Amino acid sequence: MISRDFLRKEFDRLPHLFRQRNVPAGALEEWRDIDAVRRMRLTQVEGARAARNSLSQKIGAKRKAGENSAGDEQLSKEIATQTLSLEAELKALDERLVPIEETLPNIPQDDVPDGADEAQNVVLKTWGEPTRFDFPPLAHWDLGPALGILDFERAAKITGSRFTVLKGPASLLSRALIQFCLDVHTREHGYTEVLPPFLVNSASLFGTGQLPKFEEDLFHLEGTDWYLTPTAEVPVTNLHRDEVLSWKELPISYCAYTPCFRAEAGAAGKDTRGMIRQHQFDKVELVKFTSSQASREEHERLTRDAEDLLERLELPYRRIALCRGDLGFASAKTYDLEVFLPGQNGYKEISSCSNFEDFQARRAAIRVKVEGAGGKPRNELVHTLNGSALPVGRTLVAILENFQRKDGSVSIPKVLQPYCGGLAEIRRL
């Protein structure tokens, strides 16, 4: 959420700050008009309350002294009756104001490239060369079933489309990847591992920005307030919801493995083959809580932590800066990492590393006690960041496609072999 104070003070600049960010037409003007009336009503209501409070005090004193207070009691009642409609109006204005504020997206950092959609994203760096083969490389949806390690048909039978059964070495590799990612982050990158609940409530989803705007992307458990988590970002960021942290603790860095569940509403016909876009996938996620001063630097570091894994796995990738129009709702700046997939002869998103600044922290009330002017302690909103490092399914796809050999077998990246009991290659089951 954007602060009300900021909206007021910077109102004239808002159309510029929100350009290309998909803000409904007229929403800002509507917000300004309601806010102006609301402040007038608030002042009136609070004045009436102050009058009643002082009357109540007076009544108490009179009664104690044994004096008659009937006149003051009558007056207090009259004020209450007169204020009733004013209070109702104030409540109604709030109920119109808050939904507008809740659906305004975050404001991008000033170095985020202009652009309406993904076509205007900017390639910042490329690591490695697209893998070359002296034979026509297969896509994983052909390679996997041929090896007998990916089974899309039976998954569809058990559950439906956009699910996959992993078998034998694929299942092993999946497990190895989770372990590998967590080990590197905890032992070398300074993250603390967390294993959170996979079901989250609506307050948590509101905190990170999935609700109320994106409910259709989620799986909701009927008759409950529980949703299947779409990413570990939700439970892990909400670890500190409604808390005041100490500046000494920052930055806090967590990594977490969870399965992720996405309804993929509106994705019909997109990436329907293979296991690129699934209703359920495993992912290791990085989440940081930082001071406002440190968040840009920590964003670079977090992105490097994700890239480091791809480099160790010998997977060619590039780093993309998302343009304003392609930025997610809550993000102030996002780097996407794209891995090279021979089966599609192109780069495909494998990680998304975002700085949300105080947008999520304001929604989730995550604060830090800092020293303010004159040494007085005061609360400041933290900055939250997160990134995938790495999603297991897409990484598995990248390994299968990049490490395939002419005879249809697949070699296993060196760093993963110890995690696979020394297994060096996958052959047909």
Add this chain to the structure above:
RNA sequence: GGAGGAGUGGCCGAGUGGCUUAAGGCGGCGGUCUUGAAAACCGUUGAACCGCAAGGUUCCGGGGGUUCGAAUCCCUCCUCCUCCGCCA
């Protein structure tokens, strides 16, 4: 699932209708003392909102109600604890 008990500031905890402007303690911050630190002592220290300011309003798990007045009484929901049942 059943029966009891309990939710008060960053933490602990007092408070059963108006001297609560939430006592006291811990922790934090500043100071005195000290070569430095510790201890001791002194001071200070919740949040949101309206307002240029003075000042004001709201918040004692959430919501609703009674009352001139609610942390305190009533209703309801949530969470935690204890015991019982069931269970990996």
